[in-house]
Amino acid sequence: MIEYENLRKANAPFYAEYKEAFSRILEKGWFVLGDEVARFEEEFARYCGVKYCVGVANGLDALVLSLKSLNLLAGGEVLVPSNTYIATILSIVQAGLIPVPVEPDIRTYNIDPTLIEEKITKKTCAIMVVHLYGKACTMGPILDICDRHQLRLVEDCAQAHGALYKGQKVGSFGDLGAFSFYPTKNLGCLGDGGAVTTNNEEYANTVRILRNYGSKEKYHNEMIGYNSRLDELQAAFLRVKLNHLEEINTYKRKLAALYRENIGREYILPIEEDGYYDVYHIFNVRCSRRNELKQYLLKNDIKTDIHYPVSPNKQPALRGIMDEACPISEEIHNTILSLPISFYHTEDDILRVCSVLNKFS
Ligand SMILES: *Cc1c(COP(=O)(O)O)cnc(C)c1O
Numbered sequence: 007m008i009e010y011e012n013l014r015k016a017n018a019p020f021y022a023e024y025k026e027a028f029s030r031i032l033e034k035g036w037f038v039l040g041d042e043v044a045r046f047e048e049e050f051a052r053y054c055g056v057k058y059c060v061g062v063a064n065g066l067d068a069l070v071l072s073l074k075s076l077n078l079l080a081g082g083e084v085l086v087p088s089n090t091y092i093a094t095i096l097s098i099v100q101a102g103l104i105p106v107p108v109e110p111d112i113r114t115y116n117i118d119p120t121l122i123e124e125k126i127t128k129k130t131c132a133i134m135v136v137h138l139y140g141k142a143c144t145m146g147p148i149l150d151i152c153d154r155h156q157l158r159l160v161e162d163c164a165q166a167h168g169a170l171y172k173g174q175k176v177g178s179f180g181d182l183g184a185f186s187f188y189p190t191k192n193l194g195c196l197g198d199g200g201a202v203t204t205n206n207e208e209y210a211n212t213v214r215i216l217r218n219y220g221s222k223e224k225y226h227n228e229m230i231g232y233n234s235r236l237d238e239l240q241a242a243f244l245r246v247k248l249n250h251l252e253e254i255n256t257y258k259r260k261l262a263a264l265y266r267e268n269i270g271r272e273y274i275l276p277i278e279e280d281g282y283y284d285v286y287h288i289f290n291v292r293c294s295r296r297n298e299l300k301q302y303l304l305k306n307d308i309k310t311d312i313h314y315p316v317s318p319n320k321q322p323a324l325r326g327i328m329d330e331a332c333p334i335s336e337e338i339h340n341t342i343l344s345l346p347i348s349f350y351h352t353e354d355d356i357l358r359v360c361s362v363l364n365k366f367s
Contacts, residue, residue: 008346008355010309013189015350017196020246024196027242034238039218042241047201049248050185053168054177056203058210061236062217065164065186068200069097071234072160072182073132075202075212078103082131085157087117088319089335090136093186094162095318095328098134105327106130107319109334113277115139119147123155132158137166137176139276139313140192140258140287145171145179160184163203167193168255170283177203182213187244192258192287193251195240254349258286261347261356265289268360274341288313289347291363296341299366306362311344 017024031042043061051059062068073084080102086094088107098105108125111118115138122133133152135143143161152159159180163169166176167185177183187199202213212229215222220231247254262284266275274292278284290313293299300310317339318324319332345359 007307008309008351008359009348010311010344010346011190011348012350013194016348018350020250023246024243027246028239031238031242037238039235040238042238042245043236046236046241046245046248049245050201051203053248053251054175054183054203056178056183057205058203058207060202060204060210060213060217061241062200062202062213063234063236064198065162065184065188065200066093066097067217067232067234068164068184068186068202069094069134069160069162070100071213071216071232072184072202072209073097073101073103073134074216075209076132076158076160076181077212078131078158081129083127083129085117085122085125085130085133087136087138087335088332089115089317089338090138090162091164091314092318092321092323093164094134094136095324097184099327103131104129105324107328107330107332107335109332110138110338111144112334112338114141114144115276115338116141116143117148119144119151122148122151126151126155126157130155130157132160134160134162135180136162136164137169139290140166140169140285141276142166142169142171142176142282142284145174149179164188164191165287166285167191168251168283169285172281178205181206182209187240192254192285193244193247195243195247197237197240199236199240199244200234201236255285257349258289258347259284261351261353262286262289264353264356265345265347265360268357268364270364273363286347288344290342290344292338292341293343294341296343299363300343302366303359303362308359308362309346312342313344314339
């Protein structure tokens with residue numbers, strides 16, 4: 007059986023380093039927001055090429071606190087790709103703002119820059135881009151639009167740690183970048199974790215205050231805050247993993263290249279273009295008989311996944327909030343299938359998936 011993901015196996019190469027980190031924290035006896043968090047924040051800020059990084063409890067909180075730090079007027083509209091993971095949209099709603107969908111480019115699966123301006127109204131205050139599946143958005147035109155219309159920009163980088171657009175890391179383009187370290191992500195911890203990146207000192211300070219009950223000084227509360235702190239243990243594990251992130255991304259790119267070379271023409275593959283360095287959090291193919299294909303692969307001992315089966319505008323939770331028709335998004339959700347591409351999969355695993363795929367009829 008080729009599994010879609012196996013976190014025990016994917017983390018096995020780092021066991022010795024994790025155990026050392028665990029002992030170190032146990033001996034220190036300090037477990038929430040401390041030296042390890044501060045050092046991880048410095049290291050991850052340097053990695054992303056930004057001045058500040060603030061660790062938080064998870065990716066959703068990273069998005070919510072990013073929006074909160076911008077101090078936008080309640081009821082303002084935030085443009086968001088219609089095919090993103092639900093968390094992006096939930097963060098907008100939870101920040102008291104209104105999500106407005108923009109359809110993706112069906113070639114890149116990322117927000118289509120040519121469809122953004124027609125969605126801008128007097129109430130639009132921000133754009134939240136999502137670097138979906140590990141591919142950076144086309145940031146040039148998006149930054150131009152933000153400039154022209156005076157819009158704030160937040161990047162959802164939960165699937166794209168280390169991805170580049172024209173040589174620049176995601177998380178460094180917008181006012182803020184939000185990362186998730188959920189265990190399956192390219193930079194995953196051993197539990198929940200997240201972070202915000204920014205070059206703006208004021209935003210960084212606000213997120214720092216918001217994550218810890220709205221206080222800078224213990225028992226003195228300046229804002230209505232949250233409890234969204236990063237654990238020392240998770241920060242220590244993340245420091246281990248960050249040292250291997252380039253290796254992980256390079257390996258996933260190698261597996262993606264192998265898929266590209268060996269999958270037949272009947273499938274639509276993720277596009278690869280000059281100026282983009284994709285990190286393949288997910289490698290997917292599109293096929294009109296997706297559900298049949300998934301069953302066929304399973305019968306041949308290959309597990310796959312779907313990211314995602316339901317377009318956000320079709321989710322009951324978003325009825326009346328963001329439910330306008332999104333035909334491009336719906337087409338993607340109906341035809342897309344994610345193939346195994348974990349750090350532990352071998353080249354032989356990938357070749358076997360290709361050979362089975364190519365016999366589907
Ligand atoms: C994983 C993910 C999130 C949320 O991260 P959590 O750590 O699970 O809260 C947000 N946006 C996208 C695109 C994601 O893939």
